[in-house]
Amino acid sequence: MTPAEVVFTLLGIVTLGSAVLAVTTRQIVHAALWLVVALGGLAGCYLVLTAELVAVVQLLIYLGAVVVLLLFAVMVTRAPIGPVDDLDTGNRPAALAVAFATGGLLVALLVDAFGRAYVDLSAAERGSAEAVGAAVFRTWVLPFEVVSVLLLAALVGAIVLSRRDVGTPDRR
Amino acid sequence: MLYPLVLAALLFAVGLYGVLLRRNAVLVLMSVELMLNAVNLLLVAFDVQLRDTLHTGQTLTLFVIVVAAAEVGLALAIVLQVFRLRSTVAVDDLDLLREPDTAPRPSWSGHGPGEVGSARGEVGPACGEVGSAPLGEPERAP
Numbered sequence: 001m002t003p004a005e006v007v008f009t010l011l012g013i014v015t016l017g018s019a020v021l022a023v024t025t026r027q028i029v030h031a032a033l034w035l036v037v038a039l040g041g042l043a044g045c046y047l048v049l050t051a052e053l054v055a056v057v058q059l060l061i062y063l064g065a066v067v068v069l070l071l072f073a074v075m076v077t078r079a080p081i082g083p084v085d086d087l088d089t090g091n092r093p094a095a096l097a098v099a100f101a102t103g104g105l106l107v108a109l110l111v112d113a114f115g116r117a118y119v120d121l122s123a124a125e126r127g128s129a130e131a132v133g134a135a136v137f138r139t140w141v142l143p144f145e146v147v148s149v150l151l152l153a154a155l156v157g158a159i160v161l162s163r164r165d166v167g168t169p170d171r172r
Numbered sequence: 173m174l175y176p177l178v179l180a181a182l183l184f185a186v187g188l189y190g191v192l193l194r195r196n197a198v199l200v201l202m203s204v205e206l207m208l209n210a211v212n213l214l215l216v217a218f219d220v221q222l223r224d225t226l227h228t229g230q231t232l233t234l235f236v237i238v239v240a241a242a243e244v245g246l247a248l249a250i251v252l253q254v255f256r257l258r259s260t261v262a263v264d265d266l267d268l269l270r271e272p273d274t275a276p277r278p279s280w281s282g283h284g285p286g287e288v289g290s291a292r293g294e295v296g297p298a299c300g301e302v303g304s305a306p307l308g309e310p311e312r313a314p
Contacts, residue, residue: 005175008175008176012175012178015179023187028199031199031202032202038183038206038209042212046213049176049220051219051230054230061237062237066241066244070198070202070205070244070248073198074198077198077251077255077261078255079198086195087194088193089192089193089195092193098192099188102184102185103182103185107181107182110180111177114177135226135228135231136227140226143231147238147239150238150239150242151241151242154243154245154246155242158245158248161249162249
């Protein structure tokens with residue numbers, strides 16, 4: 001194993017472990033905090049894969065915005081602090097079966113399809129932020145603008161959904 | 173090169189488990205985020221593996237992150253509205269679209285189980301009369 005693979009394996013173990021804790025913990029706020037660890041570990045994985053721009057964006061948007069939004073939602077919905085017993089539905093066996101089947105199927109498929117492919121990560125292209133920025137603003141500039149319009153529409157939609165004085169009077 | 177693919181597959185499975193298991197809508201959203209991140213990792217891994225000169229994978233990952241942020245914003249607005257209406261965010265209590273012939277359950281606060289059951293019982297015959305009346309009219313008309 002090359003050093004990059006060792007680092008990636010350790011980061012993967014941290015990410016997977018905190019993801020499992022995030023979906024199995026009995027405290028809502030702890031789930032959000034374990035999600036922070038999982039997403040930060042994924043940012044480290046992106047760094048090992050030489051995708052530095054994606055890693056920085058992951059840190060900024062996911063850890064900076066999405067998790068804060070989720071914590072706001074936990075606060076607004078008056079989630080109880082401390083262990084809660086009724087966080088899970090009764091379909092734990094079905095969920096376990098579906099998750100194991102999906103995970104096993106995906107791992108088997110990916111290993112079978114790409115098991116012999118090999119990329120020397122130490123010889124990969126370095127400093128890809130410049131190349132990705134050029135690709136975003138040259139080749140993919142139209143989808144970039146469409147995504148910005150989509151973000152604006154989602155913002156307006158969230159405001160319309162949250163305000164009580166928008167809509168017909170009888171719906172208030 | 174196999175490590176990112178295996179990690180992405182396992183992360184997707186963990187997120188799927190959370191989506192199926194969790195009862196709180198905010199926790200379901202967190203699990204959806206895990207699934208989205210698994211797909212992002214797969215995109216970045218294939219971008220690096222294939223040495224894409226257009227960097228399609230990383231660009232698409234950035235777009236997916238933006239779309240995920242928009243999705244979380246909208247979903248949290250919906251969760252907030254549901255909490256205002258029902259004062260709960262448990263996803264298995266939001267069963268207003270259930271089949272009416274199942275056993276009535278206590279759903280949200282403010283309505284008793286009997287009230288909900290009687291309201292569901294009235295819906296069935298009313299819909300049947302409305303549906304049968306326009307069908308019979310054209311035969312009588314000539």
